Amino acid sequence: MSSGMDIWGKVTQGANFVQILVNLGLFGYAAALMASTRFYADHNATTPISEGVWERIQLSRKLWANPSSIHEPGRKAHEFMEESRSWVAQAVGLSPTQVVFTSGGSEANTLALWGSELQNKDFRLLTMGIEHSSLLDTAKHLAKKGSQVAYLATDRDGQIDLEKLEDELDLFHPSLVSLMAANNETGALYPIPEIAKLCEKRGVLFHTDAVQALGKIPAAHFNSANMISISAHKIYGPKGIGALLVGKGLSLHATHFGGSQEIKRRGGTQNTLGIAGFGAACREIDLGKAESLSRLRDRFEERLLSRLETRIFCRGFSRLPNTSLIRFPGISADVLLSALDLAGVSASAGSACSSGSISPSHVLLAMGYPREEAKEGLRFSWGTETTEEIVDSVADTLIEIVQRIQERRRSC
Ligand SMILES: Cc1ncc(COP(=O)(O)O)c(C=O)c1O
Structure with missing residues (x-):
């Protein structure tokens, strides 16, 4: 616990810092600090839990029996869980029997790749260098175990060439293609229905990571894949719960053993509170509201572009609205x-931050940017509680900071 001295030290340090900011002419900063207003522009990292989600979690707490138990409380807990499962399935436009609950998007990605590899002796994976680290790390692990892994190139706008994809399909003969629906850093969208058709024509299994796409764009943009990863905490649900949606009749090996839960695809007593929250979050998806965020995103970008020398990645291409x-x-x-x-x-940052220093974004590196530029990506991602006032304030604060840095550099 902090002593009184520690707290006072922090307060005076804070007050001094505000004074320094005022002296530097950074009034916007100082005002924000004094008012302790916070603006959240990081919804792709996670979202706040909505009221409706919280209520459903509280309801689930009352149904605390094991959903696999055959007694009455167990059956009731099971019924409640199955209702949530049906809402998750509906949000993706698939059937409840296709939902395999996992601990989140990362585990769903791992299950899709590793579960497929366990089914296949000569496993060959085709993916992209811009995928989420959970997918890339699984791919690296499988490569170490002896699988062949190839990476489809993207250009500097994050776009893929479908003709090149066809060439890869015909020359590399992958057992599984895994290409994300929406990139978490740039927001770039990928043509999942077209890719699904190309894979289907050749009898190749297709997985997509739709963690960032769910709730932001219509499910028709990503539900044609054979396996789909999603996660609750990106859509105002709780952390630690997600799902892999698996095509009917598709055989997938479990990577968690110990029970017949989730049709033997993921052993272990289900996270009933998380599932309750996930179901409610899926039921609350409002695509109209999500789409309207593009107006705020554009307003933010135009405000910056009108005052600063700014590069916006993937602008002019299909992107997430937020x-x-x-x-x-x-x-x-x-x-x-x-x-x-x-x-x-x-x-x-568009890049990973560890021990206070930024390493270049693997997404920007994979898109062909040099290391120095790949350290410069700054991500703003908006959500349902974002307003015009918020995006204007964030833009003005950013403009002030950038201009001060540029002025100081010129005067040095
Ligand atoms: C595209 C993408 N895939 C997977 C994940 C991992 O999801 P989770 O945090 O639920 O493990 C994330 C999270 O940032 C993501 O953005």
Whole structure:
């Protein structure tokens, strides 16, 4: 526990910091700090739990019996869980029997790849370098175990060439193609229905990571894949729960053993509270509201473009309605993120941050950007509680920070 001295030290340090900001002319910062207002612009990292989701979790708490038990409380818990499963299935436009609950999107990705590899002696995977780390790390692990893994290239706008994909399908002969529906950093969307057709024509299994797509774009954009990964905490549900949707009749080996839950595809007593919240989050999906975020995203981008030299990745291509990945040439994302954080803005780097320093974004590297530029990606992702006032304030704070940094560099 902190002593009184520690707390006072922090308060005075904070007050000094505000004074320094005022002296530097950073009034916007100082005001935000004093008012301790926070603006959240990191919905692709996670979202707040909605009221409706919370209510459903509380209801589930009362039905605490094991859903596999055959006594009456167990049957009631099972019924409640199955209702949630049907809402998850509905959100993706598939049937409840296709839903395999997992601990989240990462496990769903691992299950799709590893479960397929366990089914197949000569496993060959075709994926992309811009995928989420859970998928890339599983792919690396499978390669170490002896599988062949190939990566489909994307250009500097994050786009793939479907003719090149056809060539890869015909020359590499993958057992599984895994290409994401929407990229978490750039927001770029991928033509899943077209890819599904190309794979189906050749009898190749197709998995898509739709963790960022669910709830933001219609399910028709991604539900034609044979396996689909989704996660609750990106759609105002709880963390630690997700699902892999598996095509009817498709055989997939379990990677968790110990019980016949989830039609023997994922052993272990189900996370009933998480599943309750996931079901409610899926039932609450409002695609109209999600789509309307593109207006706020564009307003934010135009405000920046009108005042600063800014690069916006994948602008002009199909993107998630809520995401902007931005670069200010010559300014590393960690500098801007720290300044934004102090000014009360929660955003994110397009790259991984470990021990306080930023490593280049693997997504931007895979898109062909040099290491220095791949350290400059700054992601803003908006959600249902975002307003015009919020995007304007965040844009103005960012403009002020960037201009001050540029002025200081010119005067040095
Ligand atoms: C595209 C994508 N896939 C998978 C995941 C992992 O999901 P989870 O956090 O539920 O493990 C994320 C999370 O950021 C993601 O953005």
